Amino acid sequence: MSNVLAIAAATRTLRNLLLAQMPALDPELSDLEVTLQPPDIARKGISKSQLNLFLFQVVGNAAWSNLDMPGQVRPGENASPALALNLHYLITAWGRGESDSDALSHRVLAAAMSTLHDRRVLDGNDIRNALPDNDLASQFERVRITLMPQSVEELSKLWTAFQTNYRVSAAYEAAVVLIDSQAATRAPLPVLRRGAQDRGVFASASAAPVLDSLGYPRAQVALRLGEDIVLGGRQLTTEHALVRFSSLRLDAPVDLPPLAGAAGTLGVHLADTTEDADAASRWAPGIYTVALLLQPPGLPPLLSNELPLALAPLITLGALTAAAGDITLNLSCLPRLRDGQRVFLLFGDRLLPPQSISNPADLHQPTALVFQVPGVSAGTYTVRLRVDGADSIPVDFSGSVPAFAGNQQVVVT
Known part of the structure; x- marks a missing residue:
């Protein structure tokens, strides 16, 4: 992949390529100058033949945006993907002077487009020589140059944004430029055992319990210490079961044994300070979630869905x-x-x-x-x-x- 000099390296490589190849295609362009200015100021102070290469848009590359780099991140490792970019350039041509009566600007544009057509993949040596310390040439994907057809409407919007008169021009895309992420890569150690005693995955034919309802005593809207709630649902049991009360205000959930109830229900009693001396500090008033936790011996725990509960002060x-x-x-x-x-x-x-x-x-x-x-x-x-x-x-x-x-x-x- 590439460092943060990648965009500048791509632009300089294109400029150097055009400046070196275009005069060889057309000797009339021996005085050619290739600039990198915005179109509204590109012609200021220049009267000879000219080609302006302007980077007018940078967009994300969808194909590479969520891909790990081959050979850099292995399965199971966690790393941020590279910043994948497509660069959009506009090339604009001028002849000599202001009148351009011999249509030299058309020859400038044709020579530029011919050069980019014949060298649609940027050469690694050209990239390395374009800008010191850049490593764009070492990225896994090559940088390819593609002509971007522009409709009349798109051209109108583009040149309106430049706030200058339209000139004969063409748009190209350079893709893809991959810039290294600076986020740390996490590489976990290899797996030596799959669970306790290397037993692998546990399989259970039973389904996890499902809670459908939670009933307060006397149709209250909250529960108080010393009172009971009734849980209704499916696959409910008291065997190897605990009712888990979770709150953001507690350091750890509170687990209580359920009580057998009518068919499809379980009861839970919250002890008050007369039954549990630590009740005052074990709980906190506020909002909780309630779930049923099954812990069969030798098997992983099964946790039901959660229902909200209000514990009133x-x-x-x-x-x-x-x-x-x-x-x-x-x-x-x-x-x-x-x-x-x-x-x-x-x-x-x-x-x-x-x-x-x-x-x-x-x-x-x-x-x-x-x-x-x-x-x-x-x-x-x-x-x-x-x-x-x-x-x-x-x-x-x-x-x-x-x-x-x-x-x-x-x-x-």
């Missing part, structure tokens, strides 16, 4: 009464909050950010939060805590009819 208010005006509200939250979680207080219909959040050094203790609620008038306000989109549940389900829990309300007098 359990909150305790520091005071249930307050005087009207600006209120400072203290509350605690279980499970404990993690760094980076988005926390808001819903005080009645108002949404407020916390003034402070603190986690005690004792991992068994809840998170303490302080909120400032300005301009509160008399009344009874239901309080909720929203953590990463999961709201605490301010409802008491112990009676025959659900009602707002008195310990989740603040009475302002």
Whole structure:
């Protein structure tokens, strides 16, 4: 492949080739000058016969854009492909002076096109001599020159962009130029064993479990510690199975054993702090995904699809009464909050950010939060805590009819 001098090397090679060969084809072009200027300034200060070679477009080469270089990257290795480019040139001809009465510009153009037709593949020695330190000649693919027919519309757009009068011209493509990627190549070590004891691939006739539904208790919209969920689906079993709870807020997933349920269902219980002393720090309120993991002995694990779950915070208010005006509200939250979680207080219909959040050094203790609620008038306000989109549940389900829990309300007098 080539270094970053490849485009310049291709241009200089074409210029040198045209300058050397065209006078030999037509002795009238002994004073020929080959330039590399934009068409609008190419003729400034020049009165003799002239050919201008202008690189007007560079496009990606689709065929090479995702290919590894032969002999450089082997199967199983990871390397960025080369930057593969097609170069589009416009050659423009001028005769001597301004009138060009003898149509010398046509002879200039014909000699240039004949030269490019006879040397459609750039010679390696010509490339090496065109520009010091370039290695375009060593790339795997040769650089080929092809005439690009231009419609009247394309020519009109092209010369309009040049903002100059049209001159007799022709377009050519030089392809392909491959520039080395600077990204590191990764070459893994050869495989010595295919799995444990070189047993190769494991095959299992059973299908992975599929979860179709997740049910909260009492038609709630979230789960709390100490409550159960019901998973519905197919190929569900409690044998060698774990229910995996995953969250971006946790360092590792939490795996719990499932409980047998009705046909096609499994139950899962989330222990609270009375059942699990570490529950306060094991979990974090917020959004989880739930999956069923099967781990048969001697076989690779099978993981089901994932379903979303909201784990609601359990909150305790520091005071249930307050005087009207600006209120400072203290509350605690279980499970404990993690760094980076988005926390808001819903005080009645108002949404407020916390003034402070603190986690005690004792991992068994809840998170303490302080909120400032300005301009509160008399009344009874239901309080909720929203953590990463999961709201605490301010409802008491112990009676025959659900009602707002008195310990989740603040009475302002």
